[in-house]
Amino acid sequence: MAQVLEFKLPDLGEGLTEAEIVRWLVQVGDVVAVDQPVVEVETAKAMVDVPCPYAGVVTARFGEEGSELPVGAPLITVAVGAPPSDSEAAGSGNVLVGYGTSEAPARRRRVRPAQPPPANGTAAPGETAAPAESVARPVGTAAGHGPHGHGTGRDTAPADTGTRGDGPVPVISPLVRRLARENGLDLRELHGSGPEGLILRADVEYALRAAAVQARPAAPAPAQAPAAAPVAGRGETRTPLKGVRGAVADKLSRSRREIPDATCWVDADATELMRARTAMNAAGGPKVSLLALLARICTAALARFPELNATVDQEAREIVRFDHVHLGFAAQTERGLVVPVVRDAHARDAESLTAEFARLTESARTGALTPADLTGGTFTLNNYGVFGVDGSTPIINHPEAAMLGVGRIIPKPWVHEGELAVRQVVQLSLTFDHRVCDGGTAGGFLRYVADCVEQPAVLLRTL
Structure with a gap:
């Protein structure tokens, strides 16, 4: 039975606590080898490739290109073919930014779904269910009802589950569940557009946008609250101080303050x-x-x-x-x-x-x-x-x-x-x-x- 392992952004050392995703090197469904680079990130000090310690099928990616993740945040999940031994569970032991023990394979294989998802079901770039039928469904996950009113009865990708009034609510990841919870959205009222009714992040975001439109007043209020963050005005261009530029700014400012x-x-x-x-x-x-x-x-x-x-x-x-x-x-x-x-x-x-x-x-x-x-x-x-x-x-x-x-x-x-x-x-x-x-x-x-x-x-x- 396959087991899904979560690979988190490793400790980058040198006091670094976060990194920006520059480019994903793998797609959901790709087969990866031990120590194969899966994502290119930019820290405050360098641009480096992050190797994965597990071998298997990529079932999900977390974070879009251009977004920042803290150390310890999930990067990807990988379905391995069998429960790993103690040594395998620890991976290669070489997950240091920019280093690995092997080269990336010359060719990547993709496991394609046995049945394509409905035409109207699209997953957000950072949250995609694994299509491999070989990935076992966690205990307690039942096949939901898709937008066409019936399920296929086959196993679904690993999903976080809640509870509907009449059974479990299949949700693609804890991130989606947290998004719904933080915005007061009841998942039992949604119908997922993913395979077998799986609730995707796109479903939650669509529901939140719809709720916002319904709650919007017909005419703007006479007094508007000030914006939470500066917005570029006419003739202005705003560039975030992050990555190398942000690190340089912090270091030079500290030098001027202290020296x-x-x-x-x-x-x-x-x-x-x-x-x-x-x-x-x-x-x-x-x-x-x-x-x-x-x-x-x-x-x-x-x-x-x-x-x-x-x-x-x-x-x-x-x-x-x-x-x-x-x-x-x-x-x-x-x-x-x-x-x-x-x-x-x-x-x-x-x-x-x-x-x-x-x-x-x-x-x-x-x-x-x-x-x-x-x-x-x-x-x-x-x-x-x-x-x-x-x-x-x-x-x-x-x-x-x-x-x-x-x-x-x-x-x-x-x-x-x-x-x-x-x-x-x-x-x-x-x-x-x-x-x-x-x-x-x-x-x-x-x-x-x-x-x-x-x-x-x-x-x-x-x-």
Whole structure:
């Protein structure tokens, strides 16, 4: 006998409590394998696929694309072929967002209903009964009477049941029953449009709309209550602050509230750094990016000024310094600003940093970053020069203590060796948490970075 198992949105980790459904990867009636991705969701940190721990037939999906679900909310129900053993009931044990132990099958099979539902019976996108006859009906579920006045007598899909005056009320899911209960709707007065009179969400919504029309006054009341939520007026476009954009807004707002930041900046002659990079890439081997060289300079500067590689524990009123550098870098994507993190940047050379920057940038572009790729940073490098600007006073990436900003590198008049010359000049800025250090430390850090940019040989002391 088949058993229907409910798969809920798993714990996403990293403090995430909800996710938005971006795209369903399976339909009701599809056969799924263990660890097959069934839905693509967007959290506040990344876009990930959620794998299902059960193998069987999808009998229902919960939530439409674009809706948000909290952790622990039902995602799908799956009818497995036999009651699972203890190990099978636990699934694969690998239901972590973005991970699984097997690839999705190359082809999905759909179990089609033995008898199509009536032409006037349509289920809502998020609530559809399973058509497989192999799915057993729970005890207490009787065949109802459809809109044509008779039942088929065959087993129906698993359904939540209430009690009519003359027997059980077949309802497709507890969600539909709750919808009716919250709106004071008596299910015994409805005739379901699903197979064998099954009451679908569409039936409940139709009844609620009909009741609203009947209760609507002939003329509008003279005084209208204010709207519960703002409505876009003429010439306005309102965009919900959710997903990545919402997470960025919350984090930046918190940074501004909690961190007393200050910014210092300096112009530097980057001509020698650009020449050094050209010489490195001309020598053969993997190309080295300018961002990797700037990252290498950052880690060397943090070794000299560790006060900036820190965070503030407000509850304990302590400054926490780190003995490792997890270097974040700002990346603009179609989904908004993200800050991927290069782990142990202090232990990487220029080639390794270049490769890791390239991997994380591509993952950001495709929306494949995992929560682990976006958390745990201790210092951020912000190359806003790619936008064609010279300087900025960025907001610190909470809970870090500092951020180095790099503007565009452009030819400018510069006094070089006592003479006016055209040199490649860049503006560097450091925004720092004034609680972790004073201006002298921040200035010393920024001056060391500028010295390394102007004379890359200074880095030889730290190699």
